Amino acid sequence: MKVGNGDLGPKPLKFTMPTYLIHFAQFHMEFRLPELDSLAILEAVELRYDPAAYSNDSPFMLVEIPNDDDARKLVKRSILVKHIVRLWAESPTLEDILETIKDARELHAPYLKSSFKFIVAAFGYTIELDEQISRIERFSFLPFEGPIDLKNPDVTFAYYEDYGKPSAQEGAVREANKPKRVFFGVLLASGNRGVVTTYDLKKRKYLGTTSMDAELSLVMANQALVRLGSFVLDPFVGTGSFLMTCAHFGAFTMGADIDGRQIRGKDRRNIQSNAVQYGLTGRVLDNVVCDLAHHPWRIQPVWDAIVCDPPYGVRAGAKKIGNNPKIKPPPTVLKSNGEPRYPQTVPYEMNDVIVDLIDFAATFLVPGGRLVYWLPTVTDEYVPEDVPIHPKFKLVANSEQNFGKWARRLITMEKLRGDEELVGVDLERGAEPATAVPAHSKFRTKYFECVRGVENL
Template sequence: MVKYVAVFASSASLTDFRLPEFQFVAATLRIPIRFLDEEIPWVASGADRFWFSVFESPASRAELKAIAERCILLRGVYTLFETSPTLTDLYACLEERHGTAHAPGNSPTASSTATTPSAFLGEDETTHLTSSTYSYQVETIGKKYTADAKRAVTEAVLQRVPRAGKVEWRQPMRAYYIFIQHAVENAPPGAQGWVSNGPLLRVFHCCLCVESKRSALLATYDLRRRPYIGTTSMPPEESLMMMNMSSVCSGHYVYDPFCGTGSLLIAAAHFGARTLGSDADGRAMRAGTEKGKTSPQMQQQRRLALAAYPEDHLSALTEEERLLPTMITNFKLYRLPLPDRARMNFSAWLQTWHTSALSRDPGGIFDSIITDPPYGIREPRKKVETTATTTTKASSDNALQQQAVTLSAYPTNEILLDLVLFAATHLVVGGHLTFWHPTTDNYTDDELPTHPSLRIVCNIAQRVSLKIVRRLIVLRKIAPVPTPPPSRESCAAKKSPDDLRVLMDATELPDNADYMHYRAKRERKRQAAEKHKAFMSATSPSSDLSSGKGVDTGRGGGSRGNRKHGRLEGQEEIVANWQRNIEIRKAKQAASHLANAAHKTVDRSQP
């Protein structure tokens, strides 16, 4: 069993998902891992503890590479040598372990046992020594170290560890790292030039084993590189993470009943799954609404996204797709298998879905059902209701029974209940139902529906705004639906979640300290602006007239409201600013390339 440390990286809102994703991926690939965090006090407790996780495993390097290549919230897996709560403890541990002379003023505090109060020992570094090239790097979290401070740490470690080979910084065969983590501190109000100086939490001395493909995957599936997106398209980081939490593998059949522009289907297809998507709005699964087609911002988005691809990728598109991309266009550019699509209002699933007798699991069709149902804020939520009506033909006395279809509100609790009941029937045993549940800080488990065939295996919150929190819910089907099946009422949630539309309009939330702090800050800024405006009006009443600022120019007058651009003009201005920033960035990149080329030429000319 070799000891490793997993080093994570993600956006701030996904911090709590880092370790669970790593665990789910290891379980999906059936690679045994035993976590050791609870045996190391400074790793198991304290603030910001989701940056690192210590574990041991008999897995080969190829197996660890398979884990790293799937995890989107992982930076890499490193062979652990030592970890300690302070740099002093690390230096003392290295002295004791390698028999080097103690540095002045330092004395060893770590014994040679596997665990001590001040250090936890991993693999012996001497077993990894070769004559190949190597490098040492110091990386810090929560506090910025100067180049001199990092160099001092590196030299202090090198004085206490055995060395072999030649130093190579660009492409070393062995890359050693010293990770130093400090507690993250928030800047005090009104602070200028403030620098975080939180206490030291933990230090890791390790060597790179395998790197993840996080950066490459996020760049490949960046929404800015997709010619067809919408306002609710799921970012690639969340999409790929959801696939890992659902154990999606090659050959699986994945269904998204609220697919929209197909972001989740793209992530599922990336892992080799066959995909099916449905949505009540068929326009989203084609080329979008007329407003989106004619919007200058969306036109620029499509143009820039297509410009990022080489011609061999674009050759798969028709001229019509280049001018007006659709959901299928994204799949073609990524060279992924095309999804099956169906326009369907999910509330009518009982009338539209029928279990296939040919499915490989009785009553089960899908390996995973993964979706992000509408929250009712940006997009409407409507369900289909049918009522029987009686009509009489003029040529007959016989009455005909017809159905009248109407649309009504589709609240969150009913959407979740339909998802759970549908998944219990159509998932294979062992399959997963994964969805985002929009809620607030007042969430309780009573907001979720239940079913005897499904068990919750993940329930983690992600903050969306100061008011809204959404929770990723993952349920696994553990058994077929019992006979007789449970009633809809028995599976329904015991409590309805807060109405988000009402919450968005609320301005007084005494239980939400962060939001009230934000409101107070906005009010102070508003009062300061009003005070400044009154002062300027009182001190220089004639200056505006002399300069022409108060004169009606015939283009809408001097009032701020009349000077506002129309919506189309505002969009065109945004497009122009975006294009100007792109040109500035390109110019800076070209200048940087020229400077680097000149620097290399000078280096080569020197003996």
């Protein structure tokens, strides 16, 4: 498979382009590659790496990219990348690194007169300050004549040691002189992790019980390929977390929800007040009260992305418009002729929610548009075939966030683009899971029977 310039998945390493070191954050490990692949497409950067060499247990990965400018573009809005480094050398030991770069004059030449500094870091071991200084001094043979500048250097050299994830036998004790591998190179750019603080829920004025945390909301915007001028819909908008993060990247966003109370908010705190807080009033357009089947949208492809967290039926019960003969509306919500002032609602089973969501996206997403949504599952029951498929979509990514007995999976699907991709496709068939009873079916019942008491739902 391929990535960059519209293709999905990584190209195999051929070592025909410069090699770079990606330094990931050691959080949300299953989401790191899907975000990186999405950013390569978004920024039209050719990216090659060996998927087999990637490990959730390490923050380091080697990639090939055509040049430094493309490397900077690739990570400039990444949430899960800390740094990207133009690699000078990789080796099992520091001594090997020093030997490799000692006479590499073509590497030294651009920086002979530049101001510089060194950073030293490790994974799986804490390098104390005196040890860091000792390692930096080992590079004193480099022929740099420029001044040391710790605040604003022309170039930053990065040295990393990877000790791997500690095993149960090793505990936290490591031998400082025995990393599994070491890296050295020029630090080119940092990711965009600082924006997580901007949208931190602790600082947000209007919240609800289902507000999505900032880090994952931003990752979802990246996986949805949200960019300047995109039109993005959240059909289960709640308190509007995804509207804010997608608008941050330049999208025009709208939301919908069957529960108008969350949209309206309380005491002048609502979705629009959050848009004011973040300076996004020109991009967070509006919200409507509707469900997936009863909505005001013209029947045509219009949305570039649909980003959402469907209600699981636990903290926020899933409902849709419908008549429930067992429940008689109270007189206060009836008109004089006996008809209800507001549409009645009925429970909405999780499997039906997901199937209807994908069918909705198949109609309203533009070709090449992405659907990014959360799918809750019971961990022991889940199989990959549970994820509903649709003839107009291809599955791009399926990443798990595990909470023990239950998990939620971030599903990214892309609508097929044109006639060539749709050859032989039965366009009349809707979304359907390959399994008869998927793990997310009747999730509310399973949750309270099997996993009740698990936090973070």
